[in-house]
Amino acid sequence: MNLNFVEDDEILHRAVKPNLTFWSTKDNRPTSALFKDSKGVSVDRTGSRSESEIRSSMLAKFPGLRGEIQVLTLDSRKLFCKVEPDSRIDNPFHALIKGGENIQLSNKQARELAKLCKFIEYD
Amino acid sequence: MIQQSRKPSNRIWFDNPIPTYTLVALFVPLTMQFVDDKSNADKTPESYISSPIPSSSVNDFFPSYSKYYIDLSEKLKSFEQLGNNWNGYGSPMLQTKIISNATSFLSLIKEISSDLSVFPTARNSIQFEFETIDELYSEAEIFSEKIEIYFEYRDNPAEYFSFNKIEDASEKFLRIHESKFC
Numbered sequence: 001m002n003l004n005f006v007e008d009d010e011i012l013h014r015a016v017k018p019n020l021t022f023w024s025t026k027d028n029r030p031t032s033a034l035f036k037d038s039k040g041v042s043v044d045r046t047g048s049r050s051e052s053e054i055r056s057s058m059l060a061k062f063p064g065l066r067g068e069i070q071v072l073t074l075d076s077r078k079l080f081c082k083v084e085p086d087s088r089i090d091n092p093f094h095a096l097i098k099g100g101e102n103i104q105l106s107n108k109q110a111r112e113l114a115k116l117c118k119f120i121e122y123d
Numbered sequence: 124m125i126q127q128s129r130k131p132s133n134r135i136w137f138d139n140p141i142p143t144y145t146l147v148a149l150f151v152p153l154t155m156q157f158v159d160d161k162s163n164a165d166k167t168p169e170s171y172i173s174s175p176i177p178s179s180s181v182n183d184f185f186p187s188y189s190k191y192y193i194d195l196s197e198k199l200k201s202f203e204q205l206g207n208n209w210n211g212y213g214s215p216m217l218q219t220k221i222i223s224n225a226t227s228f229l230s231l232i233k234e235i236s237s238d239l240s241v242f243p244t245a246r247n248s249i250q251f252e253f254e255t256i257d258e259l260y261s262e263a264e265i266f267s268e269k270i271e272i273y274f275e276y277r278d279n280p281a282e283y284f285s286f287n288k289i290e291d292a293s294e295k296f297l298r299i300h301e302s303k304f305c
Contacts, residue, residue, distance in 0.1 A: 037245035
């Protein structure tokens with residue numbers, strides 16, 4: 001895993017908590033609100049891990065997690081978002097999705113990511 | 124500073140029981156004027172008053188959007204219980220003022236409640252949104268000092284508006300919902 005750069009083909013993972021606060025049942029998709037964060041959107045990059053390793057890691061951090069949303073790094077960059085590694089002591093796979101010039105995503109970027117992302121439900 | 128005005132007094136608010144009861148008191152004698160005289164020739168005035176109000180009249184006092192409005196209001200209220208880090212990624216708890224602004228905003232757009240979803244964000248705001256089957260999408264993001272409205276329609280360029288008055292923002296949001304963009 002390149003610690004200084006998130007590759008285009010890496011998938012970015014973000015937890016969707018059990019109470020479905022971010023799920024639009026009307027439209028059966030995540031809301032763009034999921035991608036609105038004043039500090040940038042925290043995600044976990046795939047790195048060199050398998051799906052099961054990623055899932056175990058997510059469940060360890062978010063017990064009872066219902067599922068996660070996934071978005072491809074390249075798709076984020078096509079929307080002029082920045083995807084940057086933000087490795088932490090407790091999470092070397094942590095990364096941030098930021099708006100182009102601003103840390104926060106624009107409404108358009110958040111909306112497009114909500115449309116592009118996939119929801120993976122945990123069994 | 125977002126300005127909040129009092130509810131217009133020339134409108135009936137279903138959540139205020141006093142005008143509703145007044146309407147009921149007025150409605151019963153008014154209906155008597157439109158009753159078929161022949162079919163009710165043998166009825167006394169007292170029997171009109173004791174007759175039950177037709178169920179369709181109930182819907183006049185409890186509009187079809189009521190259930191959705193109540194659901195959204197309760198969801199907004201539940202946001203008061205969100206503490207710090209409610210999303211697991213360090214989100215701050217929502218300020219009371221934002222919830223209050225969102226509640227006021229919802230009261231002004233209640234007639235489209237059946238089409239709305241509402242969500243908290245991790246940037247000190249609450250977002251209302253709707254999407255129609257012909258690809259009109261709009262969101263109203265309620266902050267403590269402003270409301271931002273974003274909408275997109277099919278492949279047309281997205282548009283943004285910012286308001287510091289709840290009434291102006293609600294009017295815009297309703298017009299977008301009615302597909303009146305200007």
